[in-house]
Amino acid sequence: MAACMPGRTPGPVGIAEQQQPCRYRAHPARRSRPRGPGVGVPSCHYPVAPRPDRRLAAEVPCDLCIVEPTTYRQHAMIRFIFLSLLAMPVFSVPAQAGESEVVDAWCDYLGNRLRSVSADACHAQNFVAAEVRTPQGNPLVTRDIPAAGQAGTEAKRILVIGGIHGDELTSISVVFRWLDWLGQADAATYQWRVIPVANPDGLMAKPSTRVNANGVDLNRNFQTPDWDRDAQDYWVKRTRRDPRRYPGKSAGSEAETRWLQDQIADYRPDLIISVHAPYNLLDYDGPVPEPMRFGRLSLNRLGVYPGSMGNYAGVFKQIPVITIELPNATSMPSQRDQQAMWEDMLKWVRHNIKDLAVPGPTAKR
């Protein structure tokens, strides 16, 4: 790869990126280079980490959070003890009750934490908690929605991930909004797996944090082929040891990251949609034509980072990954903007996720 000279060009959304000129020069070569396992990404593709952190800091007080009367774990414990006392005189608690209690308490917490998500709406989703727990003991939950009107197993699979950065609250709330819309005709022809909060420890920290409880940015911790070569170096030299972007001691060091990788391996999605904030843009990695615009969000490729999900799934695994960067981490887009984004997204899916052959063994379903 030709040498790339750092420049300084403000991005279209006002994000300072020292590598922006490099990114645009490198882009055609990146498209034409061979792809697949073991193919590294030239270091000149990596933009210097943008600096939305200051925007995030400026956005307090957060308009989605309300007072937390207890921590999640306290809440779970109180609820469990209370319900156990109620049940004790009549019957013993079945073994499964503990698991549903965990999800119920998690929903109660979320209902208190996010103004746009009610505990009742969360309970109604019947989320399933994985056996894996976060370092703080929080559950990682999913919901599968089968395709309507057919056996379902042949329908394309879409994996939706919110809240991989715990302080991007709108990325969780928007995913809950989509859960309400997945039954609509255009969406019901696909199978969906929804992970509303990939980093519950970060969400439940006070204040919420981008990183998990071990201080690791999960979106820099995926086991990409370039991780060992580039991740630490990039963190030290390019982010100047930004604690919000610490990639971890080793690739896949975090339970949440390994679990997300397992979700991708098990579900074998035809498309991954990962929701973030607050860059106000679309990003894309993968083998099909890129989306240009969803509602007010326009394509503005941020580059490929060592250990990111776009790098892991889009470049390494060749699964299309759309990254939606909402305009604000704590304030939801207007209903109209959400609707426009949703409709454009489904239109793109309809045109691009149909005959795509994803390599590898048959999916477990």
Ligand SMILES: [Zn+2]
């Ligand atoms: Zn993010």
